[in-house]
Amino acid sequence: MSPVKGLDVLIRSAAKLKKQGFDIQFVVIGAIYPSQQRYFADLQKLAADLSLDNIEFVGALDDVRPLMKQFDIYLCSSNSESSPISVWEAMAMEKPVVSTDVGDVPIYVKEGESGFIVDVGDSDAMAERLSRLIKNPTIRHEFGGKAREIAVRELDISRCVERHLAAYQEILSL
DSSP states (O other), X not given: OOGGGOHHHHHHHHHHHHHTTOOOOEEEEOOXXXXXXXXXXXXXXXXXXXXXXXXXXEEOOSOOHHHHTTOSOEEEOOSOOSSOHHHHHXXXXXXXXXXXXXXXXXXXXXXXXXXXXXXXXXXXXHHHHHHHHHHOHHHHHHHHHHHHHHIIIIISHHHHHHHHHHHHHHHHTO
């Protein structure tokens, strides 16, 4: 629960979708440490100011899979990331992704194939891409399937081991 996660953008996107008549639930998973209480209070106030009652902060979970199974779409609103494991986990679970353009996301989330990528901080674009997926279950399913294919092909642990081994071998050959 950190400002780097851009959750204010998620909340603003939720407000835009609510104004458009969408009845959807947003679930935010993540620990809320004592040092983050002020930020968390600011997020709750923003949601209240925007008359939102469809955002649930569930805190930290040891295993996100049972909850994530219930989701139709995965959203990453981060301002900065290197390689967001949560996005890769969502892809592995066949969830279409809407993410900000951070870190390795554009390498694995294929725009218009396995998800959508928006500029950091752009709640309008985020809401628009979410609405496309909400309105079209067929595209959600297709994007989710493609996301799973990419995750298995590119992000599986065996693939990561191969890449690390190749990197080490290259370094040793210098």
